[in-house]
Amino acid sequence: MFDAAVLQGKRILVTGGGTGLGKEMAVGFAAHGAHVYICGRRKEVLDLAVAEIRERSRGQADALIANVRDPDSIEAMMSAIWADGPLTGLVNNAGANFLAPTESLSPRGYEAIRSTVMDGSFYASVACGKRWIAAGLPGVIISNLVTWVWTGSAYVVPAAMAKAAVHAMTMSLAVEWGPKGIRVNAIAPGPFPTEGAWDKLNPLAETGVGATQADEVPLRRFGKMDELRNLLIFLMSDGCSYITGDTISIDGGHHLAAPSTFAGLAKLSPADWQRAREAIQASVRKEKETRSI
Numbered sequence: 369m370f371d372a373a374v375l376q377g378k379r380i381l382v383t384g385g386g387t388g389l390g391k392e393m394a395v396g397f398a399a400h401g402a403h404v405y406i407c408g409r410r411k412e413v414l415d416l417a418v419a420e421i422r423e424r425s426r427g428q429a430d431a432l433i434a435n436v437r438d439p440d441s442i443e444a445m446m447s448a449i450w451a452d453g454p455l456t457g458l459v460n461n462a463g464a465n466f467l468a469p470t471e472s473l474s475p476r477g478y479e480a481i482r483s484t485v486m487d488g489s490f491y492a493s494v495a496c497g498k499r500w501i502a503a504g505l506p507g508v509i510i511s512n513l514v515t516w517v518w519t520g521s522a523y524v525v526p527a528a529m530a531k532a533a534v535h536a537m538t539m540s541l542a543v544e545w546g547p548k549g550i551r552v553n554a555i556a557p558g559p560f561p562t563e564g565a566w567d568k569l570n571p572l573a574e575t576g577v578g579a580t581q582a583d584e585v586p587l588r589r590f591g592k593m594d595e596l597r598n599l600l601i602f603l604m605s606d607g608c609s610y611i612t613g614d615t616i617s618i619d620g621g622h623h624l625a626a627p628s629t630f631a632g633l634a635k636l637s638p639a640d641w642q643r644a645r646e647a648i649q650a651s652v653r654k655e656k657e658t659r660s661i
C-alpha cells in the first residue's frame with residue numbers, strides 16, 4: 369500500500385513495543401524505512417522482539433528497558449535515544465488493564481492502570497515535546513487508545529478513565545503544539561487478539577462477551593495487524609500533514625453497533641469473578657517473574 373521508503377529517515381519510539389500491537393506497529397515502521405525503538409520492562413522479551421522486528425522488516429530496531437510509570441526512567445530512555453539523534457515520532461502504546469468489578473479494586477490496582485496509561489502517555493509525550501520545541505523540530509505523537517473513550521466500559525473502569533484522559537490530552541496538545549509543527553493524534557482499536565490483552569480481558573469461557581468477540585463486529589471479524597500497520601504508517605508519514613487532534617477508530621464499526629464494551633459481564637457470579645481474578649493474577653505473576661525493572 370505504501371512506498372517502502374515512506375518513513376525513510378524517521379526515528380520512532382513505540383512504548384510497550386516488545387509485544388502485541390506495539391511490536392506489530394514497529395515491524396511496519398521499520399519495514400518502511402524508519403529506525404524504531406521499543407521499550408518495556410522485560411529485557412528478554414525486548415531482545416527477542418528486536419530480533420523478530422529486524423528479521424521481519426529487514427529494517428532497523430533497538431530496545432531500551434524503561435518503566436513508563438516512572439518519569440525518571442522515561443527521561444533516562446529519552447536521553448539515551450537523543451544521544452544518537454532526535455526522535456521524529458512517538459507511539460504511546462504501553463498499556464495495562466484487567467477485568468474486575470470496580471468495587472473490588474484497591475487504590476493500588478487503580479493506580480497500576482492509571483499510571484501506566486495516563487501518566488505514562490503524558491510523561492513520554494512531554495519528554496519528546498519539550499525536546500522538539502527546544503530544537504525547533506517537528507514531531508508526531510500517536511496514542512493507542514480504545515473506543516471506550518466514547519462509550520466508557522463497565523468492568524475496566526480505570527482503563528476507560530485513563531484512555532479518556534489521553535484522548536483529552538490529544539485534543540489539547542494538538543492545539544498547544546500545532547503552531548510548533550507537532551501533530552498529536554490517537555487511534556481507538558477494536559478487538560485485535562493479543563496474548564497480553566486476552567489473558568487479562570478474556571480469562572475464562574464466561575468472560576467472552578462484547579469487547580473481545582468478533583461476532584457482533586459489523587465487519588464480522590477481528591482486526592488484522594496489516595490493517596493496524598497501514599493506519600499507523602499513514603498517521604506517522606509526511607503525507608498525513610494536515611490531520612491533528614483526532615482519535616480515529618479502527619474497529620470494524622464495533623462501537624457504533626454498541627456491543628464493544630464489557631456490559632455483558634453483569635451475568636457473572638461472585639464465584640466466576642473469583643476464578644477470573646485468579647486466572648488474571650496467574651498471568652500477571654508469570655510476566656512479573658521476567659521483569660528487569
Ligand SMILES: CCC/C=C/C(=O)SCCNC(=O)CCNC(=O)[C@H](O)C(C)(C)COP(=O)([O-])OP(=O)([O-])OC[C@H]1O[C@@H](n2cnc3c(N)ncnc32)[C@H](O)[C@@H]1OP(=O)([O-])[O-]
Nearest residue numbers: 463464465466468474476477480564565568579645648652
Ligand atoms: C478491547 C481490548 C482493549 C485492551 C486494552 C488493554 O489495555 S490490554 C493490555 C493488557 N496488558 C497489560 O495489562 C500488561 C501490563 N500489565 C501489568 O503490568 C499488570 O497486569 C498490572 C496492571 C496488574 C500491574 O502490575 P503491578 O506489578 O504494578 O501490580 P501488582 O501485581 O502488584 O498489582 C497491583 C494491584 O492490582 C491488583 N490486581 C491485580 N489483578 C487484579 C484483579 N484481577 N482484580 C482486582 N485487583 C487486581 C493487585 O491486587 C494489586 O493491588 P493490592 O492488592 O496491592 O492492593
Ligand SMILES: NC(=O)C1=CN([C@@H]2O[C@H](COP(=O)(O)OP(=O)(O)OC[C@H]3O[C@@H](n4cnc5c(N)ncnc54)[C@H](OP(=O)(O)O)[C@@H]3O)[C@@H](O)[C@H]2O)C=CC1
Nearest residue numbers: 384387388389408409410435436462463559560562564565
Ligand atoms: N489488543 C487489543 O485488542 C487492543 C489493545 N489496545 C491497546 O493496545 C496497547 C497494547 O496492547 P496489547 O498489545 O494488546 O497488550 P500487551 O500486554 O501485549 O502490551 C502491553 C505492553 O505494554 C508494556 N508495558 C506495560 N506496562 C509498562 C510500563 N510500566 N512501562 C513500560 N512498558 C509497559 C508491556 O511490556 P512489559 O510488561 O514488559 O513492560 C507490553 O509490551 C494497549 O495500550 C492497549 O490498551 C486498545 C484496544 C484494543
